[in-house]
Amino acid sequence: MQTKRMTFSSSWLPYALLAPQVIITLIFFIWPASQALYQSLLRQDIFGLRTEFVWFANFERLFADPLYLNSMKVTFWFSVGTTLLSMSIALLFAVMVNRMIRSRDSYTTFLVWPYAVAPAIAGVLWWFIFNPSIGIMPYVLDGFGYNWNHRSSGTDAMIMVIIAAAWKQISYNFLFFLAGLQSIPHSLIEAAAIDGASRFKRFWTIVFPLLSPITFFLMVVNIVYAMFDTFGVIHATTEGGPSQATNILVYKVYRDGFVNLNLGSSAAQSVILMAIVVALTVAQFRYIERRVNY
């Protein structure tokens, strides 16, 4: 690989060009992150009058707290559910659209629209659809003999937030899968057809393995999305309820910090989240870099 090296006539120019990015990172990431790190080691009384340095007591408490451990479990199922649902539906759509010739572009455009919808709006939209009193879905489900109520059933609530969160992400996944499908040389599919593989078998033995780098990339992106970007969905629909059933980690950070005003614990939780996202990103870069092509 050839490395390109710019030479600048004046020594301050490169710093000036870098400055905006550095300043933004400092103000909006480094500073709040270090605040959170510092806060996570403190304990404040309810009125904010006294602050005590407690080392890692906040973390110790968290990992002993059944509510926090429950939130971790909830987050796990929520992320897995959202990722699986949004990716499998997106892949299905991508495969179907990829087969089209003439109307491919218009379908693609329509399928991308939900991505422009804010998470909170997506949440409200599905909240209406699933509303036990006025929603269409409980009415339909009632016809099948299922009594839907996400206000009392934790499972129902979880299903609803997963659908709402996944719905928005389908567009994004769809675009990547479609691009991935289009980059697979058509002759490979033809060769497999001549080699006697059925349509189904061609997909699972040729197409799907060739999509695996994209699938992995999307998996990480979707997990990160489900864990960190779904605050709006939860806040607009279940607010973490019923009885903590949909209280994912990010939402708990907000509840504990801004509603229950336990800043130390909230900061400790956000530090843990930070560690998770760093780990995911590192895993992604490592893995993707290793097998960028075959």
Place this chain on the structure above:
Amino acid sequence: MASITMENLGKVYAGNVRAVTDVNIDIADGEMIVLVGPSGCGKSTLLRMVAGLETITEGTLHIGDRVVNQLEPADRDIAMVFQNYALYPHMTVFNNLAYGLKNRGFKKAEIDRRVKEAAQMLEIGAFLDRKPRQLSGGQRQRVAMGRALVREPAAFLFDEPLSNLDAKLRVQMRVEIRQLQKRLRTTSLYVTHDQLEALTMADRLVVLNGGRIEQIGTPMDVYSHPATTFVAGFIGSPAMNMLPAEYMRGLVSADSLAHLPVKADLIGIRPEDLSLAPAAEDEMSLSGRLMLLEPAGAESHLHLSFEGIKETMVVRLPHVPDVVEGATLTFSIKREKLHPFDVTSGKRVA
């Protein structure tokens, strides 16, 4: 092993775009037929119709004694070698070869035997555990061949398999493919745009232009008796010279061209049929001004212009003559070596 018969095959795409028109070819069992023509002449489309990758919109296709028009590619008992090889990038060479056999439910021992045999034949035994990206172009080409071979199909279809190789490797693989085909005696249909490949590999070659067959024949037959001006210009390098008959008649004594039909208004002359020796009894002579002399080692190409017409002529001599550019040279050619064509129909006359 099977014969392939194409009866009035035609392909019309949606929107009434015509790609192939009225193709009739009988390929005998074990024969190697080369489809040759410029890009866009429909040769690949025709091959893909035989493979089952394009639907047949007109005519009938027989492989063996079956009509296969409606059959899926997998059920036609053919194997195809693609231009870009189409190797499965995520599978090892072994699995690339075994894929078609696995899909057809062969026993593991039989798969092993066939893959080993093909690998040995193609000298790729050492790479069976590698992925395609770890192979050179020539090795990938062999794997693609191997994938066709292990199936022991009724027919091989080749879609410009050598066009991605460098010149040296292309000649080598050309020889190997031809030797292999002769040894296995598998019916083969080979598509290329390279007229030299077509001449050297074919039992019979089919020249296509604009979706229609211009000529079918053995390489030497097509070369020495091109049926149309298109074939005359396409097969052979440098291309056949075309001079207006009227000009030729004015140049030479009347009886020199008396053997040619009156209808012939275009005379084709192969560059190598001219020589600098004085004209003998059955020869005629032709003079032109030497514009350019291109020495090419064992041979040389002389570019000539004539007074009064814009057509030029290329002469290929088996040596480099001692002449200077700008001189007027006189060449001789056997009268029977002249190729008479009719300009309006583009067809050979007599």
